[in-house]
Amino acid sequence: MINRLYDTSLSLLTDLYQLTMAYGYWKSGKAEQQAVFNLYFRKHPFGGGFTVACGLSSAISYLNEYGFSTKDIKYLRTLTGSDGQPLFEEDFLEYLKNLSFQCDVYAVPEGTVVFPNEPLLRITGPILQCQLLETPLLNLINFQTLIATKAARMRLVAPHDALLEFGLRRAQGPDGGMTASRAAYIGGFDATSNVLAGKLYGIPVKGTHAHSWVMSFEDELTAFETYARYLPNNVTLLVDTYDTIKGVKNAIVVGEQLRARGHDLGGIRLDSGDLAYLSIEARKLLDAAGFENTSIVASNDLDEYIMASLKNQGAKINVWGVGTKLVTAYDQPALGGVYKLSAFKNGKGEWENKVKLSEQTIKTSTPGIQQVRRYRNEKGFVADMIFDVRNVQEPEKVTMIDPYDFTRHRTFNANHAYEDLLQPIFSAGKQTYEIPPIEETKLRVQQQLAQLHEGIRRFVNPHTYPVGLEKNLFDAKTALILKLRGGE
Ligand SMILES: Nc1ncnc2c1ncn2[C@@H]1O[C@H](COP(=O)(O)OP(=O)(O)OP(=O)(O)O)[C@@H](O)[C@H]1O
Ligand SMILES: O=P(O)(O)OC[C@H]1O[C@H](OP(=O)(O)OP(=O)(O)O)[C@H](O)[C@@H]1O
Ligand SMILES: O=C(O)c1cccnc1
Secondary structure, X not given: OHHHHHOOOOOOOOOHHHHHHHHHHHHOOOOOOEEEEEEEOOOOHHHOOOEEOOOHHHHHHHHHOOOOOHHHHHHHHOOEOOOOOEOOOHHHHHHHHOOOOOOEEEEOOOOOEEOOOOOOEEEEEEHHHHHHOHHHHHHHHHHHHHHHHHHHXXXXXXXOOEEEEOOHHHOOHHHHHHHHHHHHHHHOOOXXXXXXXXXXXOOOEOOOOOHHHHHOOOOHHHHHHHHHHHOOOOOEEEOOOOOHHHHHHHHHHHHHHHHHOOOOOOEEEXXXXXXXXXXXXXXXXXXXXXXXXXXXXXXXXXXXXXXXXXXXXXXOOOEEEEOHHHHOOOOOOOOOOEEEEEEEEOOOOOEEEOOOOOOOHHHOXXXXXXEEEEEEEOOEEEEEEEEEXXXXXXXXXXXXXXXXXXXXXXXXXXXXXXEEOOEEEEEOOEEOOOOOOHHHHHHHHHHHHHOOXXXXXXXXXXXXXXXXXXXXXXXXXXXXXXXXXXXX
16 A cells, blocks of 8 residues: 555665664674564553454565665665765665565564553564664554554443444555555454445445535425435434524424335434534434434544443443544554664674663663463453473463562462464565455454453553463573672
8 A cells, every 4th residue: 555655665664873873793703693582562542441453464565575776776866965975875775676585574463452561572583683673663553553453442331232433534645545445454454435445445435424515505404305216225314503402303304204205314423512412412302203223423523531430320322423533543643663683693603682771660671572471260361471482381380479569469270271472474585374355353452352351441441451471581691680780
């Protein structure tokens, strides 16, 4: 999709500093040295207790097409340093031109619930390649994960209603609109108004009509009648252009005409005013006229909090049209995902663990070649344990430590059921993973959310789901921090 929009390869969709570092790695002979990077976030968005991973499919498409075109190289040749001389020497550009993606990638499947500090994606390969991919991978995964999470929150509020995504007009440009439509669908929406997303992603498309339709006629009734005449099987009438209650009555008149012709009134839409009061009144009028099955759609700057409030007020809304606050993730417009080096092979071919120190414990990265083990019981997910695949205790007795409070331990034994979340996606640059159909991913989100304790799903002061470090990894991390701090 993006390729067609920009008509170019997307390998330059990265920050300049990735390329200058790549050049440095190449000049210093390190370009091909193996590195491990992890993509993770540190804090759930929207003050919530869970996050829904999304964007892997886009990352896979991106990586499959990775490589620098002649035009990319030509452009890079024009970049200059402060002396006006080319930034990159020709041999480096030649190296880039011949570069083919060679990394191993592991990732959690889209639609998985994930928690702070767990790798959503782990990439191993020549450091030059891993480095160049930092920005695009974050770009692809941060946004879609954010929107899928926002959508999942709205689904939690209205588990039995229809959710329509109406955001394209307010989205952050074409790609923001497209990826938001896809992520919203995965997160729990039923359909989108975005027709291109329908075409490209196989998402159901749905819609009503705008105020302009009503305003273009002499009166509202004529507008409704005309719409119903030409689209008798797609009639949801927007009733608030002039007077909502009168609008509902006009919709009922048209509903009766539709019935006389063997059709029905699908719905009415409320787009302003007190949506609780108006939906209750509209429901009464519709029911009294025998239109019990006619839907009441509401739209107007909705978000999960207004939806919850409307539900509490007894609103009779069964279809929610949500745009701006969903596709822009209005109250938190970015997920703070990061991408950090966690291991590097030295000149002798041995892995060395790496951490980034920070004054804030939460920002000190975790070393190693990480995997995430999710323990569950009959009630659902119990805890996640990050471990190093090279050095993990036997499942008979595994101790996990809270990285922020080493006095807090948990022990698991062979009776504990678990699953390792990171799946192989690419092996030596070749895709080994089959992307599931979007419907499967969408279902996965709901199945995963159902495994979470209610307290983790709630919006206000949610519980913190336990995520710990396997003891060997905790010890390795602690030792490395002490060594770096002590200069030993
Ligand atoms: N009963 C309600 N409880 C809580 N929030 C509501 C209720 N009814 C509507 N809202 C929300 O309150 C906001 C009202 O928006 P606004 O002040 O722009 O009024 P409006 O009715 O949309 O007016 P306009 O005619 O300009 O569209 C919207 O976000 C809407 O979803
Ligand atoms: O409110 P959102 O969640 O973004 O949902 C989409 C909105 O887009 C449409 O109107 P538009 O906002 O273009 O015009 P309006 O504000 O005058 O209704 C529609 O009527 C919704 O209100
Ligand atoms: O179909 C609708 O009602 C619709 C579509 C986009 C934005 N607002 C409403």
